[in-house]
Amino acid sequence: MPHYLTTAFLARLAEEGMGVALALLALHRTGSPAEGAFVLTAWMAPHVLAAPLVGALPTRWYGAALAVFAAAIAALALTVGRAPLPLTVAIAVAGGSCGPVVAGGLSGLVATLTAPGEHRSRAYGLDAAVYNAASVAAPATVGALAALASPGGAALALAASAATAALLATALPGRRAVPAPPTAVPPAPREHTAEASAPAGPTRGAALRAELAAGLAVVWRVRELRAVTAATTLAFLGVGGLTTTSVLLAEDRSLPGGGSTPVTLFALGALTGALATARLRRPVPAPRLVTAALTGTGAALAAAALAPSVPLCLLLYTLAGICDGPLLSATLRLRADHAPDPLRTHVFTLAAGLKITAASAGAALTGLTATALPAPTLLLAIATLHLTAAALYLRLRHGSAATGTSGLPHCP
Secondary structure, eight states: OHHHHHHHHHHHHHHHHHHHHHHHHHHHHHSSSHHHHHHHHHHHTTHHHHHHHHHTSOGGGHHHHHHHHHHHHHHHHHHTTTSOHHHHHHHHHHHHTTHHIIIIITGGGHHHHSOTTHHHHHHHHHHHHHHHHHHHHHHHHHHHHHHHTOHHHHHHHHHHHHHHHHHHHTTSOOOOOOOOOTTSOOOOOHHHHTTTTOOTTHHHHHHHHHHHHHHHHHHHHSHHHHHHHHHHHHHHHHHTTHHHHHHHHHHHHTOTTTTHHHHHHHHHHHHHHHHHHHTOSSOOOHHHHHHHHHHHHHHHHHHHHHOSSHHHHHHHHHHHHHHHHHHHHHHHHHHHHHSOGGGHHHHHHHHHHHHHHHHHHHHHHHHHHTTTSOHHHHHHHHHHHHHHHHHHHHHHHHSOSSBOTTSSBOOO
C-alpha cells in the first residue's frame, strides 16, 4: 500500500492543482482568467467519455497514460496565454482523457492489494485521505510556487509530479481476482470475460465493446452501484461550483484570506473526516456513511450560507468538510464490494468520469449565474443538491422491489 498511496498522491496532486494553475497562468499572461476557465472545462469534460476506455486498460498501461497526462500539463504550462486557444483546448482534451486513470483507475487497484473486510475498508479510507490531502496540498503548492517563481513554473512542477507518478505506476501490481464478500455481485457472465486474452483484431475489438457495455450495464443494473453513482454525480454538480461560490462569498462577507480560506477549511475538514473514517476500529456500513455524509454536508453548507457572523461561517465550512470526508471512502467501498471482479475498474472509472463531468457542468453553471445571483443563494443551491442527492440515494437503494440483494433482476 505505501507504494500505491505515493503514486496516487503524486498523480492527484497534479490533477487537483490544475484548476488553480490554469487560472493563474491565464491571469498572468492575458490579464484575465477567462482562458484558464475554458481550458479547465476542456480538461474536465472528456472524463465521462474516456472513462469506459480507460477502464478497459490493463494496469501495465497506467504508466503510459500518466505519462501522457504529465506531458499535457507541461504543454499547457508553455502554451496557455501564448498559443491559439484551439491548440490549448486540444491539448487539454488529450490530457483530460487520461484523467480517469487518476480519478478512478488507481482506486480500482486497492481491491487487488487488500482482502475484503476491515482491511479493505481501512485501505479505502486511506485512499480517500490521499484524495483529500492532495486537494489541500495542491492549491497551496501551486500558489507558493507561482509566487516564488512563476505560474508557468508551478504548472511545470505539477507536470513533474505526474511524471513521477507515471514512473511509479509501472511497478503497481496488475488486477487479479480477489475473493468477494458475501454481499457482492456474482462473477460476470462468461461472455463478458472469456475473451480477455483473445488476439488482436476484430475478435479483440468485439471483446472490448462487450466489456464496455458490461461495465455500463453493471453500474445501471446493480442497485447499490446505481444508487451511489446517481447520488454522488448529482452532488458533484454542486461541488463543481463550490470554489467559485466560496470566492464570491468571501468577497461578499470580507472573509479573512479571501476565497482560499473557506476552500482550505473545507478541504482540511474533509481530510480530517477521511482519516477518522480510516482509523475506526469497527467500520460503519458504507450505505449509512453515504447518507450521513451527503446530509451533513448539505446541512452545514446551508447553515454557512445563512450564518450571521464570519467565524460561524468558517466553522460551518469546516464542519461541511468533515461530513464530506467519509463520502469518498464509502463510495469506493461500495464500488469494490458490488462490482464483479473483471469489471471493477470499469465501474470505478465510469463512475468517477460521471462525477468529474458533472463537476465541470456545475462550474460552468456557476459561472453563468454568478452575476445574477448572490453568493449565499448559490451556496444554498449547492447545499440543496447535496440534500437532494441524499434523498435520491435512499430512494434508489430502497425503492426497487424488482431486484434482489445483489441488485440484479431475479431469473424467471
